[in-house]
Every structure is written in structure tokens, then in C-alpha cells.
Amino acid sequence: MDASEEPPLYCARHSSTETLLHCGRCDTPICPRCMVQTPVGGRCPDCAQVRKPPMYIIGAQHYLRALAAASFVGVVAGYAWAQFLPGRMGIFFAAIIGLGLGWANAKASELATGRKRGGGMQLFAASGVVLAYAVRSALLGSPIGNSLDDLIVITVAVLVATTQLR
Numbered sequence: 001m002d003a004s005e006e007p008p009l010y011c012a013r014h015s016s017t018e019t020l021l022h023c024g025r026c027d028t029p030i031c032p033r034c035m036v037q038t039p040v041g042g043r044c045p046d047c048a049q050v051r052k053p054p055m056y057i058i059g060a061q062h063y064l065r066a067l068a069a070a071s072f073v074g075v076v077a078g079y080a081w082a083q084f085l086p087g088r089m090g091i092f093f094a095a096i097i098g099l100g101l102g103w104a105n106a107k108a109s110e111l112a113t114g115r116k117r118g119g120g121m122q123l124f125a126a127s128g129v130v131l132a133y134a135v136r137s138a139l140l141g142s143p144i145g146n147s148l149d150d151l152i153v154i155t156v157a158v159l160v161a162t163t164q165l166r
Contacts, residue, residue, distance in 0.1 A: 023047050055117050062113045066121055069112035069126030069138050076133025094152040102160025117165045125161035
């Protein structure tokens with residue numbers, strides 16, 4: 001070994017892996033397997049401190065609020081839907097109703113939970129849409145899945161609600 005040649009470095013976590021990489025913060029030797037790529041460069045797992053964004057950290061109280069909001073909007077929207085649009089509405093108007101219903105469920109969930117997002121929030125917003133349809137069907141005495149218009153409303157509303165809460 002030359003005097004100018006440095007001894008080989010080994011990863012701090014994988015002692016048998018030779019490396020030339022260092023953590024950008026603490027200068028610990030790291031290998032590609034344990035390196036975490038961050039916006040400011042490669043870091044060791046200790047320095048990277050990868051966390052979920054706060055909007056995706058959801059507690060039990062957030063789920064309860066989302067359930068309450070979805071239930072409230074579902075019942076109110078289902079009642080309004082039955083009162084103001086009891087018959088067939090046409091495909092175009094059904095899509096517009098679906099947009100509004102999905103948006104209302106997503107916004108109610110966001111307002112009730114402090115803008116929380118994720119799979120659980122999507123599930124509650126979608127269940128609010130289904131509840132609205134069930135309330136409408138019960139009030140009108142019509143069987144579920146009775147018309148293409150209703151299915152379009154439900155499909156569009158669920159897509160809008162879940163997309164807004166990703």
C-alpha cells in the first residue's frame with residue numbers, strides 16, 4: 001500500500017461492505033443499501049429522519065371526525081337529492097351532480113379533520129357518497145342500481161371524493 005493510498009472504508013451498518021460514500025451530515029461511511037436520498041443529498045438513516053408529511057399522520061379522533069362529516073353530508077345530500085331530483089336527470093346532469101356530491105364529501109372531510117388525507121379519509125368520503133345514494137333510494141322507494149343516471153352520479157362522486165383526498 002502506498003503512503004498516498006487511504007485504507008478502505010466500510011459501511012457503519014454493513015461492516016463487510018466497502019464504500020466510498022459518506023453521510024452528507026455526519027460524515028459516517030454508508031453503503032448504497034443504507035443510504036437515504038434526501039433533497040440535500042445522501043444521508044445515513046439516522047440523519048435522514050424520513051417522516052410522513054403531517055397531512056398523512058392521522059389519529060383516531062380524525063377518523064371519528066371524518067365519519068361524522070361523511071355521515072352528515074351523506075344524509076343531507078341524499079335528502080336534497082331525493083327532494084329536488086326525484087326522477088331521471090340525464091347523463092350530463094348526472095355527471096354534474098356527481099361532481100358536486102364528491103366535492104362536498106371531500107371538503108367536509110378536509111374541514112372536519114384539519115386537511116388530513118390518505119386512504120382512510122378517501123374511504124370515509126366514498127362512504128358518504130354511498131350513504132347519500134342509500135338515503136335517496138330509501139326516501140324515493142326505488143331499488144338500488146335502478147338507473148344508469150344514478151350509477152353515473154355514484155361513480156363520478158366516488159372518483160372526485162377519493163381523488164381530492166390523495
